[in-house]
Amino acid sequence: MKKITLLLLSAAMLCLNAGAQELTAAFGASEAMVPYYEQGWDSQEEFDTWTYTSTSSSTWKLGNPSKSFSTIDSNSTSSMILTYANGQNEVATSPAIEIRDGSQLEFYCYASGIYLVYGAWKLYAIVDGSSTLLIDQFLWAQDQGYDGPSWEKFTVDLASYAGKSVQFSFVYQGDYGEDEAIDGFKVLQAAAGDDATINIKEGESVHFMDMSTGNPTTWSWTFEGGTPATSNEQNPVVTYDKAGSYAVTLTVGNGSTTATTTREAYVNVSGEAPVAYIGLPDGAYLSPWVMMFVPTNVPLTFKDASTGNPTQWSWTFQGTDVTSSTEQNPTVTYTQEGSYGIKLEVANDLGSNVFETVNTAIQAGGEQEIWNIAPEENSDLTLIEMGWYGNYAGTNWLGMGEFAEHYDAPLTDATISKVNIYFGKVTAASADADIVVKIAAAGEDGMPGEILGSTSLKASELAFDASTVNATEFVFDSPVVIKAGTEFFAVVGPFPNENGDDIAILLCRRDEGEKCTAYQFVYDEDENHNFLETGTWYQNVDDPMSMCIAPVLKFDATTAINTVQASKEAVSHTYYNIAGVASDKPFKGINIVVTHYSDGTHTTTKVIR
Numbered sequence: 293m294k295k296i297t298l299l300l301l302s303a304a305m306l307c308l309n310a311g312a313q314e315l316t317a318a319f320g321a322s323e324a325m326v327p328y329y330e331q332g333w334d335s336q337e338e339f340d341t342w343t344y345t346s347t348s349s350s351t352w353k354l355g356n357p358s359k360s361f362s363t364i365d366s367n368s369t370s371s372m373i374l375t376y377a378n379g380q381n382e383v384a385t386s387p388a389i390e391i392r393d394g395s396q397l398e399f400y401c402y403a404s405g406i407y408l409v410y411g412a413w414k415l416y417a418i419v420d421g422s423s424t425l426l427i428d429q430f431l432w433a434q435d436q437g438y439d440g441p442s443w444e445k446f447t448v449d450l451a452s453y454a455g456k457s458v459q460f461s462f463v464y465q466g467d468y469g470e471d472e473a474i475d476g477f478k479v480l481q482a483a484a485g486d487d488a489t490i491n492i493k494e495g496e497s498v499h500f501m502d503m504s505t506g507n508p509t510t511w512s513w514t515f516e517g518g519t520p521a522t523s524n525e526q527n528p529v530v531t532y533d534k535a536g537s538y539a540v541t542l543t544v545g546n547g548s549t550t551a552t553t554t555r556e557a558y559v560n561v562s563g564e565a566p567v568a569y570i571g572l573p574d575g576a577y578l579s580p581w582v583m584m585f586v587p588t589n590v591p592l593t594f595k596d597a598s599t600g601n602p603t604q605w606s607w608t609f610q611g612t613d614v615t616s617s618t619e620q621n622p623t624v625t626y627t628q629e630g631s632y633g634i635k636l637e638v639a640n641d642l643g644s645n646v647f648e649t650v651n652t653a654i655q656a657g658g659e660q661e662i663w664n665i666a667p668e669e670n671s672d673l674t675l676i677e678m679g680w681y682g683n684y685a686g687t688n689w690l691g692m693g694e695f696a697e698h699y700d701a702p703l704t705d706a707t708i709s710k711v712n713i714y715f716g717k718v719t720a721a722s723a724d725a726d727i728v729v730k731i732a733a734a735g736e737d738g739m740p741g742e743i744l745g746s747t748s749l750k751a752s753e754l755a756f757d758a759s760t761v762n763a764t765e766f767v768f769d770s771p772v773v774i775k776a777g778t779e780f781f782a783v784v785g786p787f788p789n790e791n792g793d794d795i796a797i798l799l800c801r802r803d804e805g806e807k808c809t810a811y812q813f814v815y816d817e818d819e820n821h822n823f824l825e826t827g828t829w830y831q832n833v834d835d836p837m838s839m840c841i842a843p844v845l846k847f848d849a850t851t852a853i854n855t856v857q858a859s860k861e862a863v864s865h866t867y868y869n870i871a872g873v874a875s876d877k878p879f880k881g882i883n884i885v886v887t888h889y890s891d892g893t894h895t896t897t898k899v900i901r
Contacts (some may be wrong), residue, residue: 315506327481394482404429411466442565508544535563565643571595602638629657686796694785707771712763714840720790745772808836
């Protein structure tokens with residue numbers, strides 16, 4: 293009895309002690325770092341703590357590039373400048389630094405990417421006289437597709453150097469590269485103390501950790517500048533998309549009281565100069581031969597797909613009713629058939645960049661091959677070989693009969709005269725086997741449905757030349773009509789699979805979760821695993837890809853997608869003459885008339901006055 297009483301007393305005391313623990317709000321983050329070595333090259337005294345060797349007395353000096361590092365660090369007054377010359381072998385080396393556990397190196401560089409082929413630096417770690425390459429600037433630029441100039445942040449994990457004395461050395465070799473600047477050189481250690489801060493780039497995430505005491509049961513976070521802006525999770529993950537210094541606030545509760553703490557300027561997000569890129573407008577198609585294929589006389593909204601958070605946009609168009617725009621996503625109409633260029637210049641406080649195409653990059657109207665592969669993916673075409681089981685998009689023994697490639701609906705009525713397919717293998721023991729190609733409208737379930745047209749070739753007629761990727765043309769007896777607003781598929785197969793057959797379509801393979809336009813029809817099996825004639829269509833979301841199947845599509849320039857109901861009110865008309873001149877009144881002769889309705893929709897018709 294006495295023993296039980298003592299146990300109960302001990303338990304009660306433990307509860308009292310736990311309840312007596314003060315509730316406090318505290319937090320950290322796995323990305324929080326404290327610098328223990330810094331070099332900002334903001335004075336001659338700082339500059340002289342490094343050693344420099346050079347072929348020219350002016351190679352290493354203090355100064356500022358065209359974009360000062362003060363755009364990244366407001367306290368910066370100057371940077372280390374490397375001046376280009378002929379026959380350079382320049383070296384800048386730090387003092388020895390004792391590397392602690394959990395350390396990383398970070399610094400920034402400002403350079404123009406196009407000149408790095410003539411001269412670029414390499415960063416080495418030197419331990420006991422032995423050098424190890426950490427970063428090759430030229431290879432980094434090639435890998436990133438960098439052209440600059442902009443301040444770019446570099447980060448190196450120093451885990452393998454913990455406990456060692458390390459010097460860091462920039463070695464610049466080349467002829468007549470270009471001036472470069474280096475700044476913000478820091479060695480940092482992961483930490484959770486009051487002096488810890490987080491330094492990340494735009495678009496990166498922070499993993500926050502609750503470190504409160506007093507057994508909290510509720511958490512309320514506020515993240516200035518973050519996404520999400522608030523959270524009730526104990527350990528949330530937050531993404532920061534725009535440069536700046538941001539506070540974080542945590543309020544915790546235990547049912548009877550609450551506690552709050554705020555860490556000002558805890559998350560420091562560095563920006564970067566934007567890189568201009570133009571996204572595909574809705575209603576435009578990708579093509580093997582032009583950047584994009586668009587209809588005429590239909591409004592198209594071009595999409596800014598630039599990176600680096602631009603704040604200014606300058607568009608220049610050819611062949612459209614709007615020749616220039618400063619909107620982020622402008623809407624224009626191509627008023628006549630032809631081939632045109634386009635230009636987008638973007639800028640923010642850290643720099644600017646231009647995306648400009650040749651005058652034949654955009655084809656408006658007419659006829660062209662279309663597919664779902666972007667120009668930058670053209671060099672990545674491949675095959676999927678499945679060993680004994682054959683090929684995806686070709687001969688196989690897995691019960692995959694037909695394969696289909698999905699296409700978005702055209703904004704105007706269109707026709708398809710043929711389908712060009714790019715094969716990577718065309719070995720056909722079954723030479724007389726029919727390879728059937730069909731155009732099918734998308735059904736209500738999103739899978740291939742009503743057959744709109746069909747054609748075929750013998751397996752022996754398939755074309756492939758390893759030296760010049762050429763297409764096999766499947767020509768329809770008469771053009772297949774695709775009505776405006778109708779999603780459709782190009783369907784091919786089945787492929788012969790006798791011994792010696794080895795046929796496969798080229799394709800572009802992507803990472804998990806990325807765009808997938810490829811579908812396959814899989815036959816059902818009986819109880820003995822024999823394939824039946826029935827089956828089911830599946831989208832290949834497990835292995836996202838697009839096949840090199842290119843219908844040759846022709847836009848009907850006289851009609852646009854008509855979703856207008858009779859009850860909608862026409863509010864205005866725009867008339868285009870044969871030369872593409874616009875007016876609010878009709879011209880004599882042929883007019884393309886765009887009728888605008890009160891709900892924002894429109895129709896396009898052709899009239900003669």
